Amino acid sequence: MQSPNDLIHQPVRLKIMAALNTLASDQWLEFVSLRSIVDTTDGNLGAHLNTLEAAEYVRIKKDFAGKKPRTRVCLSAKGRVAFGQYVAELHAILAPQNLDT
Amino acid sequence: MPPSREEAAQALREISNVQARVAGFQDYRFEASQLILWGLLNIIGCVGSALFAGYLLPIWLGVVVVGLLLGVFMAVHSAPRVPGVIWRYLLVILSILLFDVILHVIFWPVSPRQGSMIVPLFVATIYIVRGAQSRPRYIAVGALLAVLSMLSFLFAGDGYWYWLALSWGGTFVVSGLWLRRC
Numbered sequence: 001m002q003s004p005n006d007l008i009h010q011p012v013r014l015k016i017m018a019a020l021n022t023l024a025s026d027q028w029l030e031f032v033s034l035r036s037i038v039d040t041t042d043g044n045l046g047a048h049l050n051t052l053e054a055a056e057y058v059r060i061k062k063d064f065a066g067k068k069p070r071t072r073v074c075l076s077a078k079g080r081v082a083f084g085q086y087v088a089e090l091h092a093i094l095a096p097q098n099l100d101t
Numbered sequence: 102m103p104p105s106r107e108e109a110a111q112a113l114r115e116i117s118n119v120q121a122r123v124a125g126f127q128d129y130r131f132e133a134s135q136l137i138l139w140g141l142l143n144i145i146g147c148v149g150s151a152l153f154a155g156y157l158l159p160i161w162l163g164v165v166v167v168g169l170l171l172g173v174f175m176a177v178h179s180a181p182r183v184p185g186v187i188w189r190y191l192l193v194i195l196s197i198l199l200f201d202v203i204l205h206v207i208f209w210p211v212s213p214r215q216g217s218m219i220v221p222l223f224v225a226t227i228y229i230v231r232g233a234q235s236r237p238r239y240i241a242v243g244a245l246l247a248v249l250s251m252l253s254f255l256f257a258g259d260g261y262w263y264w265l266a267l268s269w270g271g272t273f274v275v276s277g278l279w280l281r282r283c
Contacts, residue, residue: 009104014112018119036283037122087116093109 005086007055012040012048017083020075028061028072049073057082125236133280134175140273142168147266157213169194197223214261221250221269242276
């Protein structure tokens with residue numbers, strides 16, 4: 001059986017991908033909102049986002065809302081496909097024909 | 102090496118939990134804007150009622166019409182991908198209004214002070230029910246609204262409408278700001 005994507009399987013990255021996957025393809029989520037949803041620290045979230053960005057699974061945009069700096073994150077098309085495959089592989093592991101393996 | 106069945110099941114549960122958290126987060130954000138809007142309008146309505154006691158009906162009709170127009174506009178822009186958001190929004194607001202009108206008809210004659218308690222207490226109950234079912238912060242919003250509104254009804258003297266402006270509109274605005282920070 002194919003191994004699910006190790007990059008996504010890490011617990012914090014799994015939460016990030018799951019959260020971003022609920023949004024529409026052109027919808028961005030603010031860093032602070034994602035931190036609240038994932039329930040982790042700024043540094044930890046930033047490090048995992050960098051890993052996902054290096055794999056081209058997420059896109060990160062830094063701009064200003066008025067005078068306040070703002071970081072926003074969006075799932076890329078490649079990330080959405082990878083996450084879909086990852087979830088399909090998890091379901092495959094739990095499929096009845098694989099329960100004896 | 103592929104994950105075990107337990108690990109796969111755990112990962113799927115985690116995905117489901119995150120999806121529920123995102124839905125709650127988006128729900129709070131949507132609600133925050135509406136609470137601030139209706140809070141400000143209720144403050145205007147209550148202050149208007151205090152200043153122009155003979156024009157309660159036009160004042161509150163104006164509040165409702167402006168609230169519906171702005172509320173629908175905000176609902177469409179904050180949740181553009183939710184199908185039927187306009188109709189669902191109108192259904193909620195008009196149901197609350199219908200409940201208010203029906204109670205007025207059933208219990209007529211109702212004093213302005215008694216009548217002004219119907220909507221805040223009904224809305225407080227709705228929030229507590231929603232909170233008990235899915236979003237716990239709504240319990241605090243509903244409880245605060247109910248307690249402060251009742252305190253205004255029971256203990257506010259001549260300045261009743263001003264106290265109601267604070268307890269009803271003020272609770273909405275503060276709750277909206279609180280939900281926005283979640």
